[in-house]
Structures are given as structure tokens and as C-alpha cells.
Amino acid sequence: MMATILLRSQPLQNCFSIYRGLPCNSLMADSCSDRTPLHDAAYQGRLLNLMELIAQGFQVNTLTMDGVSPLHEACLGGHHACAKFLLENGANAQAVSTDGATPLFNSCSSGSAACVRLLLQHGASIHTTPQLASPLHQAAKKGHRECMELLLSCGAQIDVELPNVGTPLYAACRAPSAQCVELLLHSGADVGPGCGQDSPLHAAVRAGEANIVELLLEFGAEKACRNSEGKTPLDLSAPNSAVRAALQRKGPCSLTQLCRFSIRRSLGRLRLHRTSNLLLPQSVINFLLYR
Known part of the structure; x- marks a missing residue:
């Protein structure tokens, strides 16, 4: 009986030795x-x-x-x-957990x-192989705008849609984080893709954030889009709510607004920052950049 107890306690002694401040077992160092x-x-x-x-x-x-x-x-x-x-x-900046x-x-x-x-x-990579753990999506989900700015400045893919997570814009709308939504939109995020058939506008309506709804509409979000249940954002809005009022207040896009969408799409996200170098009046440049 005593021998059995001693045998079983030996592995525990090895584990406890770590907590007594002794050097790690070299055989366990890389496992x-x-x-x-x-x-x-x-x-x-x-x-x-x-x-x-x-x-x-x-x-x-x-x-x-x-x-x-x-x-x-x-x-x-x-x-x-x-x-x-x-x-x-010597810590590994690329270490990936299970x-x-x-x-x-x-x-x-x-x-x-x-x-x-x-x-x-x-040298940490902004693009991880396990796509369910994207730094940009996590920053958007948590509402950490400064972290997002750093990732975007290093070329993080702004419109990547992950299963069950959606795009960074969709994650920011679900959070909800108006600051992150604004950053993504000004950085050239596509206002349409969300999570499957569910759009960022659907997510913002569910979150009850009228200011985010207005932002999305200003950047061309489609009010008539339907999700997998066949519902539009208006269908999801609560009666007499600020969100519903924002959806109903926004009419069809003007010709100038449609031109802005077209020019921004033609420039592409990676060239938006060069808009100020175009030979255009400053008022037009400000309009294109939503200033």
C-alpha cells in the first residue's frame, strides 16, 4: 500500500518542484x-x-x-x-494556442x-492560419479602435468574413462600437458583407444603435437587404425607436452620393489615402473622404 502511494506521489513531486522555484525539467522544456x-x-x-x-x-x-x-x-x-x-x-511572437x-x-x-x-x-503576423482567431476581428468585437488602427496600417484584410463571426465591420456593429465602425468605414470597409446573409446594418439594428445605423446608411448600406429569415433591417427594428426613425428618415441616395461611392470603389481601400493628392478642389476631396 505504501509503495503504491509513493509511486503515485512521485509525478506530483516533480510538478511541485516547479513551484518551489527550481529549474524546469529540461525534458519538458519544449513540450x-x-x-x-x-x-x-x-x-x-x-x-x-x-x-x-x-x-x-x-x-x-x-x-x-x-x-x-x-x-x-x-x-x-x-x-x-x-x-x-x-x-x-526569446519568446515566440507567433505562438498559437489550441x-x-x-x-x-x-x-x-x-x-x-x-x-x-x-x-x-x-514580426508577429496579422494574418493567422486558424481563422477563428483574427486579431482585427477581436479588436473590432472589443471596441479597441487604436489596436485596429495599428493592424490596418500594417495591411490587415479589412473585409475578411469568418464563419460565425462575419467581417470586422459586422463584429463592430454587433459589439456595438461606433468608433470602430466609423474607423472601418473611413478606411474603406465594404458596407455590404456581414455574416452570411446578415448584413452589418442588420447587426446594428439588433444592437439598437441609431448612430451606427445612420453611419452605415451614409456609407451606402442597403435598407432593403434581406437576411436568411427574409427580414430587412426595418423588419427587425422596434416600433417607435430611434433606429426605426433613422431607417425611415433616410431616403434614396442622391446622385452626388452615388458618385462618391463609385469614386471610392474605383480608388480602392489601399489608395484612399492618396485622395488628397488628386487635382480636385479641396471641397470635393473632403466630400470623398467624408470630412
Whole structure:
């Protein structure tokens, strides 16, 4: 009986040795392990503790059973100093957890623009293979405009539609985040695609955000579009609501508005920033850029 207890307790002793501050088992350094003090220190932003643990021999890229690294945790906590220290000590900026999250995704989740900027400087990819964990979609979903600005400035795909998530614009409308919706629209996002047949306008109406509805309509959203249930945005709006009033107030697009849509589409999102260089009156340039 005693022998059995000793045999069963041996693996536990190996695990507990980690928490006593001893160096990690070199055989486990590159494989999945349970959550370590390094993960906790990174998530809680305890930089000095992190330095001590690394000095004691903890491996900077040690993963949990779910593939979560200490850098994942530092970014999820929004701790720039900890993330910087981990990266300087060899942390993998491209680490992907089992659910497809990267440190960049976690930074967008926490809203830490400083961590986003840091990871981009260390070569983090804005396009992840597991498409259910897109940094841009997460920033839009959480309403973190500054993170989105950084990603878009690095060429993030603005109209990518993910299964069950939709486009970044759709995610921002669902949030709802008027600031993120405005940024995406001014950056050239297509106002039509959402999630399947559900449009961003449908999402904004469900969220009850009249200001977002007005923004979408101003950028050419189609009021008559129907979702998979055959319903238009007006069908989804509550009676006597500000959202319904906004939908009913907006009439057909004027000729000048249609011209604006056409010119912006011809320029394309990647060339919108060059509109100011066109040989046009400043008033026309301001009109094209919604200034």
C-alpha cells in the first residue's frame, strides 16, 4: 500500500518542484506542461518575479496543455513591460494556442495598443492560419479602435468574413462600437458583407444603435437587404425607436452620393489615402473622404 502511494506521489513531486522555484525539467522544456508560476507572473504583470523565474531556469516558451505561453498571458493582461522582457528573452511572437489565439490576438482582446505595436515590431503576423482567431476581428468585437488602427496600417484584410463571426465591420456593429465602425468605414470597409446573409446594418439594428445605423446608411448600406429569415433591417427594428426613425428618415441616395461611392470603389481601400493628392478642389476631396 505504501509503495503504491509513493509511486503515485512521485509525478506530483516533480510538478511541485516547479513551484518551489527550481529549474524546469529540461525534458519538458519544449513540450506542453501545466500552468507554471511563469504564466501567473506574466498575466499579473509581475516583472521582477518574471525576471527571477527566468534566471532560475524557467523556459520562456513553456506551454500549458492548451498551448498557452507566458507571452500569451502577458498580452492578455495588457502588460507591455512583461511582454517586452519575454520577447527579448526569446519568446515566440507567433505562438498559437489550441483555440487558435496568438499573443497578438490576446493583445487586441485586452486593448493594449502598446503590446500590439511591440508584437508587430517583433514580426508577429496579422494574418493567422486558424481563422477563428483574427486579431482585427477581436479588436473590432472589443471596441479597441487604436489596436485596429495599428493592424490596418500594417495591411490587415479589412473585409475578411469568418464563419460565425462575419467581417470586422459586422463584429463592430454587433459589439456595438461606433468608433470602430466609423474607423472601418473611413478606411474603406465594404458596407455590404456581414455574416452570411446578415448584413452589418442588420447587426446594428439588433444592437439598437441609431448612430451606427445612420453611419452605415451614409456609407451606402442597403435598407432593403434581406437576411436568411427574409427580414430587412426595418423588419427587425422596434416600433417607435430611434433606429426605426433613422431607417425611415433616410431616403434614396442622391446622385452626388452615388458618385462618391463609385469614386471610392474605383480608388480602392489601399489608395484612399492618396485622395488628397488628386487635382480636385479641396471641397470635393473632403466630400470623398467624408470630412
